[in-house]
Amino acid sequence: MEVNTLINQMHEIQLLRPADVAARLNISKSYAYRLMQSGALPVVRIGSACRVRPHDLEEYIDRNLHYQVDSV
Numbered sequence: 417m418e419v420n421t422l423i424n425q426m427h428e429i430q431l432l433r434p435a436d437v438a439a440r441l442n443i444s445k446s447y448a449y450r451l452m453q454s455g456a457l458p459v460v461r462i463g464s465a466c467r468v469r470p471h472d473l474e475e476y477i478d479r480n481l482h483y484q485v486d487s488v
Contacts, residue, residue: 431460431467
């Protein structure tokens with residue numbers, strides 16, 4: 417693989433901070449941290465920092481999608 421291609425692919429990946437996750441899910445930052453610490457939301461560790469791939473956040477949302485069925 418060409419080095420420039422690899423660099424371009426890396427620039428396309430924008431890892432999300434816990435505050436970004438919280439904002440996108442409309443939850444508190446502390447709850448976002450709990451999701452990340454529990455393993456419910458996969459993380460990428462960079463030193464002591466935890467980040468979330470946008471794709472993993474989308475999958476988390478899809479896994480937790482529920483439809484309410486009206487009672488008859």
